[in-house]
Amino acid sequence: MTQSELELEQNLIKRLTGLGYEPVNISNTEDLKANLKAQLEKHNHIQLSDTEFKSILNHLDKGNIFDRAKRLRDKMELSRDDGTTFYLEFLNTEHWCQNQYQVTNQITQQGNYKNRYDVTLLINGLPLVQIELKRRGLELKEAFNQINRYQRHSYGADNGLFQYIQIFVISNGVNTRYYANNRKQEFKQTFYWADQENNLITQLEDFADGFLEKCHVSKMICKYIVLHESDKVLMVLRPYQYYAVEAIIERVKDTNKNGYIWHTTGSGKTLTSFKAAQILTQLPKVHKVLFVVDRADFDYQTSREFNYFSPDCVDTTDNTRQLVEQMAGDSRLIVTTIQKLNTAIKKPRHEAAMESLKDQRIVFIFDECHRSQFGETHKNIVKFFTKAQMFSFTGTPIFADNAASNQHGKRTTKDLFQECLHKYVITNAIADENVLKFSVEYCYKDISKRMKDRDRENFQDAERADILLVVNMFLTGFDVKKLNTLYVDKNLKYHGLIQAYSRTNRILGELKSQGNIVCFRNLKDNTDQAVILFSDTNAKEEIFIEPYEYYIEKFNQGVQELRAIATIPNDVNKLISEEEQVEFVKAFRNLIRVLNVSKSFTEFSFSDLNLDEQTFDDYKSKYLDIYERTKPKPDKEKESLVEEVDFELELIHRDEINVTYILELLGKLQRDNDATQEDYQNQKAYILEIIGKEAQLRSKRDLLEKFIEERMPSIEPEEKIGTVFKEFWNQERIAAIQRLCTEENLKIEAVNQMIADYKFSGKEPLRETVLNACNEKPKLLERKKIFARVVSKLLDIINKFDDALGKLEEEE
Numbered sequence: 001m002t003q004s005e006l007e008l009e010q011n012l013i014k015r016l017t018g019l020g021y022e023p024v025n026i027s028n029t030e031d032l033k034a035n036l037k038a039q040l041e042k043h044n045h046i047q048l049s050d051t052e053f054k055s056i057l058n059h060l061d062k063g064n065i066f067d068r069a070k071r072l073r074d075k076m077e078l079s080r081d082d083g084t085t086f087y088l089e090f091l092n093t094e095h096w097c098q099n100q101y102q103v104t105n106q107i108t109q110q111g112n113y114k115n116r117y118d119v120t121l122l123i124n125g126l127p128l129v130q131i132e133l134k135r136r137g138l139e140l141k142e143a144f145n146q147i148n149r150y151q152r153h154s155y156g157a158d159n160g161l162f163q164y165i166q167i168f169v170i171s172n173g174v175n176t177r178y179y180a181n182n183r184k185q186e187f188k189q190t191f192y193w194a195d196q197e198n199n200l201i202t203q204l205e206d207f208a209d210g211f212l213e214k215c216h217v218s219k220m221i222c223k224y225i226v227l228h229e230s231d232k233v234l235m236v237l238r239p240y241q242y243y244a245v246e247a248i249i250e251r252v253k254d255t256n257k258n259g260y261i262w263h264t265t266g267s268g269k270t271l272t273s274f275k276a277a278q279i280l281t282q283l284p285k286v287h288k289v290l291f292v293v294d295r296a297d298f299d300y301q302t303s304r305e306f307n308y309f310s311p312d313c314v315d316t317t318d319n320t321r322q323l324v325e326q327m328a329g330d331s332r333l334i335v336t337t338i339q340k341l342n343t344a345i346k347k348p349r350h351e352a353a354m355e356s357l358k359d360q361r362i363v364f365i366f367d368e369c370h371r372s373q374f375g376e377t378h379k380n381i382v383k384f385f386t387k388a389q390m391f392s393f394t395g396t397p398i399f400a401d402n403a404a405s406n407q408h409g410k411r412t413t414k415d416l417f418q419e420c421l422h423k424y425v426i427t428n429a430i431a432d433e434n435v436l437k438f439s440v441e442y443c444y445k446d447i448s449k450r451m452k453d454r455d456r457e458n459f460q461d462a463e464r465a466d467i468l469l470v471v472n473m474f475l476t477g478f479d480v481k482k483l484n485t486l487y488v489d490k491n492l493k494y495h496g497l498i499q500a501y502s503r504t505n506r507i508l509g510e511l512k513s514q515g516n517i518v519c520f521r522n523l524k525d526n527t528d529q530a531v532i533l534f535s536d537t538n539a540k541e542e543i544f545i546e547p548y549e550y551y552i553e554k555f556n557q558g559v560q561e562l563r564a565i566a567t568i569p570n571d572v573n574k575l576i577s578e579e580e581q582v583e584f585v586k587a588f589r590n591l592i593r594v595l596n597v598s599k600s601f602t603e604f605s606f607s608d609l610n611l612d613e614q615t616f617d618d619y620k621s622k623y624l625d626i627y628e629r630t631k632p633k634p635d636k637e638k639e640s641l642v643e644e645v646d647f648e649l650e651l652i653h654r655d656e657i658n659v660t661y662i663l664e665l666l667g668k669l670q671r672d673n674d675a676t677q678e679d680y681q682n683q684k685a686y687i688l689e690i691i692g693k694e695a696q697l698r699s700k701r702d703l704l705e706k707f708i709e710e711r712m713p714s715i716e717p718e719e720k721i722g723t724v725f726k727e728f729w730n731q732e733r734i735a736a737i738q739r740l741c742t743e744e745n746l747k748i749e750a751v752n753q754m755i756a757d758y759k760f761s762g763k764e765p766l767r768e769t770v771l772n773a774c775n776e777k778p779k780l781l782e783r784k785k786i787f788a789r790v791v792s793k794l795l796d797i798i799n800k801f802d803d804a805l806g807k808l809e810e811e812e
Helices: 005-018 029-044 050-060 065-073 140-153 158-164 204-210 214-223 239-254 269-280 296-309 320-328 338-346 348-355 376-384 413-417 426-431 494-501 524-534 548-565 569-574 578-598 613-630 659-671 677-693 695-714 721-744 748-761 767-772 780-801
Strands: 075-079 085-089 101-110 114-123 126-133 167-171 176-180 225-228 233-236 259-263 288-293 333-337 362-367 389-394 420-424 437-442 467-470 485-488 514-519
Touching: 005 101, 005 114, 005 126, 005 204, 029 050, 029 085, 029 101, 029 158, 050 065, 050 075, 050 158, 065 158, 065 225, 065 233, 101 158, 114 140, 114 214, 126 140, 126 158, 126 214, 140 167, 167 204, 167 214, 176 233, 214 225, 225 269, 225 296, 239 259, 239 269, 239 389, 239 420, 259 269, 259 413, 269 288, 269 296, 269 362, 269 389, 288 338, 320 333, 320 338, 320 348, 333 338, 338 348, 338 376, 389 413, 485 494, 494 524, 548 578, 569 613, 578 613, 659 677, 659 695, 659 721, 677 695, 695 721, 695 780, 721 748, 721 780, 748 767, 748 780, 767 780
Parallel strands: 126 167, 259 389, 259 420, 288 333, 288 362, 362 389, 437 514, 467 485, 485 514
Antiparallel strands: 075 085, 101 114, 114 126, 167 176, 225 233
């Protein structure tokens, strides 16, 4: 018999109790506050009056998730009743094991509506880890979606103590992931824990024993969450990043030996190296930490990233003189180039200033530096700094097979940096879904026209790069998640090949399923050799996606499964039970996923599939119908089985099909003077069909149809359709808001503010905010229904008027 969610929860609590957590019964917010007072008193060895504790609650109830994460790590200057001052600690970050640990379950919180949370870990009384469970057999993403609903509906209620959560854990017993608490979450940013050899720890019991052990989980919170000051987000390290930093810290604390970290390209080496450098600067025996890069543009890029993590944490060097000044000054963490460093120790004019540093304990962290490390430069640095300790981060180490010869012979990464302290290769990253697989196509045809575009001005916005033509630039250090295709006309090999290919395989979203490589030279042997070398095994099948035929066969098998549920699209109407609808949704969702990958192949054709495009679109319409009927409503206490399923609408959401695109079609319809009435009606029917089939336009269908039927016929030839539509859209939006205010007796200014707040924060308004917007205070028994209705109508207005507008939105 399948283990239920309740049994999973009870077993977890029993296990955590065995690990030293104190079980505590907390059923509501008042219990939570009372327990918080007791735990803060215990942790700080102090007795708090009710007045003092109220002051603490007021102090805690400020700011967003990021602000609260900072407040958690600071002490509060508490003014006591007797006039004295006490510095109250919420979390002991220096000695992270010396905190108070409790576990509770089923805390009920009343926000927009009532929620009950599965398992909560309290540290010093604050809920810092939240665990959401689903019974075995259910998709893990359902737990992730549940937490997102909690964030929208109830975490901000009653002093917002649940906004102090630092880490979320989601599990269905057999698969368990963790991630940091942030306002906007993506399932792609949830991680498995692993052991030091990168073996995934997915079972909940094993995860609890390792990750949730008291000292370890508080160490992760205190040391291995980075507060990204620029983006105002929390970033928790992944297991391989954690082990790499720990290995470097242990090496510096206990030995004078060097070492290198082999982490594949795209695995987040900048964050790992920042955290290592940050902790090293706090060690008393370390005089300075130098992060050394290979080129001036990397110098700027790395400094910028480090300062994004923590403003002004690093000093940058514009020239060698400035580097020397910082080396001689108080700067603890410096980012510079290997060329400037070499000049500083070689030039006689810097000799006096640098002399005092020769015998200091300085830790050097090198980023790649493939070209510069293997000549005189490395030798000069080692010779000058007698107590230097040197570490390197690389995604593509130099081995004997790919080493180049110079006057020193063939030198490898191991020759320069000794032992590999931690290894996380491309096969590990793909298995963990931290990077994508590659699709490689070899084109042997001669290309008659080859262009080398040197016009830098035509490449202004890296965020909009979809295709990158590589000659010599952008092979390393160029990181744009939206980049998905690389055209190669260069004899790449070994580390150069992997570095170049890896520009395309950054995780972005459900739509990006792989990095695409198109080779105009025969690089197959070079590719195979590079894969063997840098995956530490012959793992081509793990790194490259399957051939086109595989996905066609997989799609056609999926069609058979789909038709076993609903032979034709109209049969979906006969699926009465929720179980049947869930079965259909999952079967069609599988087809969407496979089709998304299939379409990336140049030879893709719908004629290869056992389902024509029209029938596919008809099934898609039924799929969207089910979504519309079952999508979450704010007033529903219990979700349906279908509502629990992730429809992954991003897979059928096409950015190019938005309101702007529809306007372009309407403009052509308006301008075509030669069209017959039949042509006009056919084109109009085509446009209406598009509106009905696109997920992001369904909520706008009635408005677009109204514009086409009522406003289009009266547009004068000299009028711009975009201007007319914008005026129509704004009038309809104002009318919709006015209707809401009339129907629910609301203040229009308050409604406009709630809409603006939602568009900014993504959070639904709280019950108190909605009730304050009423012209007359509702009766107590009516408040819940009024609140639910208002929120639902507000979201409908936002979805209809403010989403998927395309350029129309940009012009607002």
